Amino acid sequence: MATLSILWVIGAYVLTFSKLADCATWAEWWTYDRTSLSGPENWGKVNAEWSICLKGNKQSPINIRTKDLLYDPNLRRFHVSRHRVNASMQNNGHFVHITIDSSSKHLVNISGGPLQYHYHVSDIVIHFGETNSEGSEHSIDGRFHSGEIQIIGWNSDIYSNATEALGSSNGLAVIALLMKVAEPINIEFDVISNFFSRVKYKGQKEHIRGLSIAELLPASSEFMTYEGSLTYPGCQETVTWIIPNQPFHVSQKDLDFLRELKIGTSDKVIQPMVNNIRPVNPLNHRTVRTNINFRNVSSGCTMEATTFYEVNF
Numbered sequence: 001m002a003t004l005s006i007l008w009v010i011g012a013y014v015l016t017f018s019k020l021a022d023c024a025t026w027a028e029w030w031t032y033d034r035t036s037l038s039g040p041e042n043w044g045k046v047n048a049e050w051s052i053c054l055k056g057n058k059q060s061p062i063n064i065r066t067k068d069l070l071y072d073p074n075l076r077r078f079h080v081s082r083h084r085v086n087a088s089m090q091n092n093g094h095f096v097h098i099t100i101d102s103s104s105k106h107l108v109n110i111s112g113g114p115l116q117y118h119y120h121v122s123d124i125v126i127h128f129g130e131t132n133s134e135g136s137e138h139s140i141d142g143r144f145h146s147g148e149i150q151i152i153g154w155n156s157d158i159y160s161n162a163t164e165a166l167g168s169s170n171g172l173a174v175i176a177l178l179m180k181v182a183e184p185i186n187i188e189f190d191v192i193s194n195f196f197s198r199v200k201y202k203g204q205k206e207h208i209r210g211l212s213i214a215e216l217l218p219a220s221s222e223f224m225t226y227e228g229s230l231t232y233p234g235c236q237e238t239v240t241w242i243i244p245n246q247p248f249h250v251s252q253k254d255l256d257f258l259r260e261l262k263i264g265t266s267d268k269v270i271q272p273m274v275n276n277i278r279p280v281n282p283l284n285h286r287t288v289r290t291n292i293n294f295r296n297v298s299s300g301c302t303m304e305a306t307t308f309y310e311v312n313f
């Protein structure tokens with residue numbers, strides 16, 4: 001009997017340890033594989049800290065129906081400061097993750113538009129598809145672009161660091177740039193794309209000097225905005241999304257470089273990173289606002305006639 005209870009105690013310890021080990025790897029564990037237990041449908045089921053991925057009613061990405069856009073005359077232009085920053089690019093096994101050096105001389109702010117505060121840009125995330133007709137997380141009238149770059153800033157007026165902002169109201173602002181193969185290409189992205197081959201495998205990291213985030217933005221000052229969440233775990237519903245009303249142009253070569261990336265380390269048999277996209281979530285009565293004043297268009301009153309989007313098929 002005594003032996004049995006000692007064994008039982010040892011068993012309990014082993015269990016505790018393996019649970020701890022699991023916790024340590026949570027950040028690694030999830031995938032974009034829709035057929036897998038680790039896929040988007042299950043992010044909120046397996047880890048209690050991510051339950052909002054499943055239960056949340058303000059989740060992202062969404063499909064934007066252009067006929068439901070609401071013109072808001074109070075929306076101003078949004079601004080991204082033009083300073084160049086140093087950064088590092090990493091393959092984290094999920095997406096291309098660019099982290100802005102917090103020691104850079106000048107930090108880049110996002111402000112204006114729908115935002116009441118200044119947001120320090122801290123991270124850039126790149127999603128992309130296997131073919132040119134998939135790869136963006138947000139869709140427009142049910143159609144997808146070839147990729148999506150998300151420029152993430154945290155509210156530095158109210159909060160003291162990104163971690164605190166992430167879980168707090170009005171914590172984050174994310175600019176989503178939808179990618180399209182077209183001329184003229186975005187030069188800044190073309191420069192960044194030279195680094196993709198150096199982060200082909202998970203864990204690889206490369207420094208980027210003198211990155212201009214403002215140069216990534218399309219020339220148009222028109223945008224759409226809504227309240228949502230991060231599109232990866234923990235799916236915190238603290239994000240004001242800003243989606244410029246013009247895709248950003250890349251070359252086929254830039255996209256092909258991205259498609260070489262793998263989700264594993266170099267010593268394993270590994271899958272490509274392509275289609276690292278969370279499926280769209282229901283809008284749930286949220287409003288998507290825009291500063292595009294459709295009433296000014298002389299050609300008629302339909303919104304379709306005025307949108308700049310040409311989505312890949």
Ligand SMILES: *[C@@H]1O[C@H](CO)[C@@H](O)[C@H](O)[C@H]1NC(C)=O
Binds near residue numbers: 085086103106
């Ligand atoms: C980037 O790093 C280099 C040194 O590695 C430094 O000389 C330069 O001032 C940094 N640039 C910014 C914008 O911080």
Ligand SMILES: *[C@@H]1O[C@H](CO)[C@@H](O)[C@H](O)[C@H]1NC(C)=O
Binds near residue numbers: 107109118156157
């Ligand atoms: C960025 O925002 C902070 C407030 O969080 C402000 O103090 C600073 O002046 C802003 N910098 C620029 C370049 O706009």
Ligand SMILES: *[C@@H]1O[C@H](CO)[C@@H](O)[C@H](O)[C@H]1NC(C)=O
Binds near residue numbers: 160161163
């Ligand atoms: C972020 O700020 C909070 C609140 O000020 C603090 O408790 C926490 O330690 C900070 N975290 C980091 C990573 O600096």
Ligand SMILES: *[C@@H]1O[C@H](CO)[C@@H](O)[C@H](O)[C@H]1NC(C)=O
Binds near residue numbers: 293295296
């Ligand atoms: C759009 O129409 C509003 C009035 O409806 C007017 O005040 C504004 O100047 C117009 N904008 C342009 C660019 O024509």
